Amino acid sequence: MERLQKVIAQAGVASRRKAEELILEGRVTVDGKVVKELGTKVSSNNKIEVNGIPLEREEPVYFLLYKPTGVISAVSDDKGRKVVTDFFPLIKERIYPIGRLDYDTSGVLLLTNDGDFANLLMHPKHEVDKVYIAKVKGIPTREQLKLLDRGIRLEDGLTAPAKTKLITLDKKKNTSIIQIIIHEGRNRQVRRMFEAIGCPVMKLKRERYGFLTVHGLKPGESRELTPHEVKQLRAQSQASK
Structure with missing residues (x-):
């Protein structure tokens, strides 16, 4: 059993904080019933909907991209410019960048579908x-x-x-x-x-x-983070709270 907001965040729908707002606003249902309690726990058997859309529980994935210059740190662009998710055409999960590197900046960029993890790393108080x-x-x-x-x-x-x-x-x-x-x-x-x-x-x-570099990668290339690296990033972030 896991907290509802954590399950929503891990599905890549929103950060845990945003998921809590969705719950409080009555926009989340569990087995057809609106749930507004933040302490609610759910299992893999429960049917969860956010804004009437069934939650697809994806396995969390974590990637490191060597972002080239001339690319937008987003999942889409209304001007048709190249975005970072274009470098992952075979990835079926709904990944998005953790934070941003602006158009003219290159280097390390992490992408995930784990909203909870993204929120943890992006918060300034965690001092990554x-x-x-x-x-x-x-x-x-x-x-x-x-x-x-x-x-x-x-x-x-x-x-x-x-x-x-x-x-x-x-x-x-x-x-x-x-x-x-x-x-x-x-x-x-x-x-x-x-x-x-x-x-x-x-x-x-x-x-x-953090401790991650683009060593061994060329601009536009990526690799999956190892489970140990993910665990290390979590530990590093939580230790600096």
Whole structure:
């Protein structure tokens, strides 16, 4: 027996928090009866419907994609652009990306049909490190990088402290390559952080997500996460609550 909201999340319908809202709003039925109790437990024998649609209980799947640039982190795009799920034509489960990498950013992106798992990893309080390598215009001073390390004010609020490291600089071209580690997932956050210190990003790659890298993969290639990796990510997220 498992909690109803967890079963809905694992089916890839919504995150556990959103599933709880659906239950409270009376949009979920179990064996034909509306259920509004969050503590309700169900078994594999129960027939569950969300918004009148029978719940298909998929086995949870977990993938790591080396996202290329020029691809949208979504399951569809109204402008007909390439999306990350296009790289999984043979996968029958309804997978979707955990968080996002913007159109011009490459690197590690996880996809799953497990809403509970996705919600766990995306919540900023769980502090999963995201390591980016940025090529930026200009050569930031130590003081400028310290602004990022302490947290910098953007239009949507103060960022959490980051960790930055100047890797190389090119005085002739007036460019530099910087490693930055964050654990938030705001829209275009890294780009906006560098813009805020006057060093716009020219190229950006997410090199690591937690302990996962794209080692051995080419852009557009993917692999399934091992059960141990999934367990490790859960443990890492829950330990940092």
